[in-house]
Amino acid sequence: MVDDISKKEVVLTAPANNAVLSFSGITFSWENVESAEKYQLQIATPNFETPQQVVLDTILTKNTFTQQLNIGKYEWRVKAINSAYETAYFKRSFEILNNDDFEKNTVVLVTPANNLTTKIAAQKLSWDAIIGATSYQVQILDENNTLVKDQNIETTLFNFTFDEGKYTWKVRASNGNAETLYTSRSILVDTKAPNTPAPTNPTNASTTTNTSINFQWNRTPISGSSEKDSLYVYTESALTNLNFKDKATSPYNKTLTKGTYYWFVKSFDDAGNQSARSTVFNFTIN
Numbered sequence: 001m002v003d004d005i006s007k008k009e010v011v012l013t014a015p016a017n018n019a020v021l022s023f024s025g026i027t028f029s030w031e032n033v034e035s036a037e038k039y040q041l042q043i044a045t046p047n048f049e050t051p052q053q054v055v056l057d058t059i060l061t062k063n064t065f066t067q068q069l070n071i072g073k074y075e076w077r078v079k080a081i082n083s084a085y086e087t088a089y090f091k092r093s094f095e096i097l098n099n100d101d102f103e104k105n106t107v108v109l110v111t112p113a114n115n116l117t118t119k120i121a122a123q124k125l126s127w128d129a130i131i132g133a134t135s136y137q138v139q140i141l142d143e144n145n146t147l148v149k150d151q152n153i154e155t156t157l158f159n160f161t162f163d164e165g166k167y168t169w170k171v172r173a174s175n176g177n178a179e180t181l182y183t184s185r186s187i188l189v190d191t192k193a194p195n196t197p198a199p200t201n202p203t204n205a206s207t208t209t210n211t212s213i214n215f216q217w218n219r220t221p222i223s224g225s226s227e228k229d230s231l232y233v234y235t236e237s238a239l240t241n242l243n244f245k246d247k248a249t250s251p252y253n254k255t256l257t258k259g260t261y262y263w264f265v266k267s268f269d270d271a272g273n274q275s276a277r278s279t280v281f282n283f284t285i286n
Helices: none
Strands: 013-014 019-020 025-029 039-044 053-060 064-068 073-080 088-094 109-111 116-118 122-127 135-142 149-155 157-162 165-174 183-189 200-201 206-208 212-218 226-232 243-248 252-255 259-269 281-286
Touching: 019 226, 025 073, 053 064, 053 243, 064 259, 109 183, 122 165, 135 226, 149 157, 200 259, 212 259
Parallel strands: 019 088, 116 183, 206 281
Antiparallel strands: 013 025, 025 064, 039 053, 039 073, 073 088, 109 122, 122 157, 135 149, 135 165, 165 183, 200 212, 212 252, 226 243, 226 259, 259 281
């Protein structure tokens, strides 16, 4: 059953209705609607009755969004949506009079995504341009909050190759007289493959009458992103007929039928690295 949200109200928070603003980076926000899965945000100039332009029409899963807009009059509206129902639109008006309060703008970071875990050290840091900005200050700090890079540039793209580790990168804009606050994101760079697991049980070429098999292996973890193991079990030595595979931690129990089995373990991490395949062990259930 999907909750009927069609009669619910989307409570708009900011900007206030008929607000007159002196900055061009507008953060739109509204209260979450219970049972809503996403929201449709639209912005028109000067309004939706006689629009000269719909400057934004986007679907969001969160209840806030920042957009750079030119000086002028606007109307914005939001509706809540789930898989079966949607609310009416709820709207407000505002005007951007000038960009005199430049420091109230917000730098919207684009790539890489926040809290990215990656094995790619060379990254393109990018953000949306702010109207009136003449330069951007980029800072990169390691997990000890030590400044690694401090660069002033005029573009909205900065190429940087990270060393192993966790970092915070942040950007602020300047128009020569005033500066915005920094906007920041985190990134974890892990280029090292996990160690190769070592199978221990059932021992190689062993025989048993017990159909409940207790698979065991060892692996020394390394620092970086989270690591996990996958167990592969085949029914012939060519390793083409997969009986099963599963994400597993040692020890791992599985009930099998009589026959001969071949098994190995590989390890993976959240950055996309993977270990070499372990030694292949075989055992027979009589």
